Amino acid sequence: MSRAWLIGAGPGDAELITVKAMRALAVADIVLVDDLVNPDILQMAGAHAQIVYVGKRGGHVSTPQHDIVAVMLEHLRAGRSVARLKGGDPFVFGRGGEELLALQTASIPVEVINGITAGIAAPTTIGIPVTHRGLAQGAIFVTGHSAADAEPDWRALAATGLTIVVYMGIRRLVDITEQLLRAGMAPHTPCAAIESATLPTQRQVLATLDTLHAEVRAAGLGSPSIIVIGNVVSLAPPSNAQRPAHERTLTIGLGFREGVSADQIEAVVLDALGPRSLDEVATIATLDRKRTDPALTTFCLRHKIALAGYSPEAIEAYLDTRPELPRSSTVYAHTGVHAVCEPCALLAAPGGKLLPEKYARDGITVAIATLAEPHDMPHNALAE
Ligand code: SAH
Numbered sequence: 018m019s020r021a022w023l024i025g026a027g028p029g030d031a032e033l034i035t036v037k038a039m040r041a042l043a044v045a046d047i048v049l050v051d052d053l054v055n056p057d058i059l060q061m062a063g064a065h066a067q068i069v070y071v072g073k074r075g076g077h078v079s080t081p082q083h084d085i086v087a088v089m090l091e092h093l094r095a096g097r098s099v100a101r102l103k104g105g106d107p108f109v110f111g112r113g114g115e116e117l118l119a120l121q122t123a124s125i126p127v128e129v130i131n132g133i134t135a136g137i138a139a140p141t142t143i144g145i146p147v148t149h150r151g152l153a154q155g156a157i158f159v160t161g162h163s164a165a166d167a168e169p170d171w172r173a174l175a176a177t178g179l180t181i182v183v184y185m186g187i188r189r190l191v192d193i194t195e196q197l198l199r200a201g202m203a204p205h206t207p208c209a210a211i212e213s214a215t216l217p218t219q220r221q222v223l224a225t226l227d228t229l230h231a232e233v234r235a236a237g238l239g240s241p242s243i244i245v246i247g248n249v250v251s252l253a254p255p256s257n258a259q260r261p262a263h264e265r266t267l268t269i270g271l272g273f274r275e276g277v278s279a280d281q282i283e284a285v286v287l288d289a290l291g292p293r294s295l296d297e298v299a300t301i302a303t304l305d306r307k308r309t310d311p312a313l314t315t316f317c318l319r320h321k322i323a324l325a326g327y328s329p330e331a332i333e334a335y336l337d338t339r340p341e342l343p344r345s346s347t348v349y350a351h352t353g354v355h356a357v358c359e360p361c362a363l364l365a366a367p368g369g370k371l372l373p374e375k376y377a378r379d380g381i382t383v384a385i386a387t388l389a390e391p392h393d394m395p396h397n398a399l400a401e
Pocket residue numbers: 028029053103104105106107108109110111133134135136139183184185186211212213214215216240241242243
């Protein structure tokens with residue numbers, strides 16, 4: 018008997034398709050392929066299968082939705098099995114629901130096979146979980162595509178404090194970010210735009226809500242892109258540092274009290290650096306529970322500096338190996354460790370050395386370490 022599958026091909030990387038989808042593709046007589054499906058996936062179709070393109074990219078003319086359904090019904094009624102292959106997940110901005118209803122109306126049995134949706138996969142590729150305890154209790158998937166009557170209520174979305182994941186939004190980015198800013202979302206909210214996620218051609222931009230559209234334009238990012246807006250983006254290590262990684266030779270260990278602002282951190286770090294420049298800093302390291310502090314993440318994102326957090330156990334264990342480092346019982350009473358800045362700076366700079374001057378102001382303390390030159394490194398460190 019003829020049967021139909023609505024299949025998600027995943028975000029791009031052919032290996033991200035499910036086993037179930039592979040099995041269905043291998044037996045289908047007809048494979049109807051949408052935009053954004055990695056052509057490599059078609060190798061999973063059987064030798065006998067007829068492959069029909071219905072997408073609008075890559076020089077093909079887009080097939081209207083009712084024609085797609087008509088083609089499917091024609092094959093199904095002729096006794097052929099049909100696999101309808103869509104990018105990501107068929108039920109996430111994939112119009113899979115419409116096709117399901119049309120086939121059900123025609124009394125055709127349909128199996129829907131999920132795929133990994135781009136809105137989860139794209140952030141994952143750069144270390145962003147869409148939910149994270151303490152940063153986002155949920156995520157909203159929304160289309161940025163404007164349909165006159167169906168503009169999302171950006172103000173309501175901004176008020177939730179949840180991660181906002183925008184599909185099809187890159188062309189309307191200025192509009193979207195302006196509406197979110199007008200809705201009162203903080204200009205320094207961390208954001209990412211990720212183009213062609215999971216493919217070798219992937220590119221991305223990390224920015225803040227007020228700079229995202231300028232950064233995306235400067236980088237020339239286009240469709241298909243996912244936009245992620247919210248504090249979870251602060252978990253992404255900076256990817257597009259102005260200065261190449263090998264020229265970033267400093268690490269900073271930072272201790273700071275609750276409630277300091279990004280500008281205060283910046284002012285104190287700049288003073289501590291003296292003649293050295295911020296873009297020489299490879300990593301800022303602190304206690305793990307301070308790593309997601311909004312002031313710190315904003316400052317690091319602004320300057321594209323990586324952020325590291327160390328547990329009290331790791332810091333104490335390190336201090337045990339370095340008896341010459343200073344310890345303070347006052348610091349211990351506040352933080353549960355005998356020192357924060359020096360061990361954190363050194364933990365982030367294996368084999369490195371502390372610079373002599375430590376700096377403290379406004380409840381912010383800064384220790385700076387220089388990374389080891391490659392020839393200073395012990396042999397086993399190089400091999401790692
Ligand atoms: N059903 C698909 C979404 C189709 S809508 C899914 O679940 O992923 C098309 C939009 O998806 C694009 O405009 C873009 O926003 C997003 N998208 C799809 N693949 C992508 C990729 N590899 N990288 C970034 N965005 C992608």
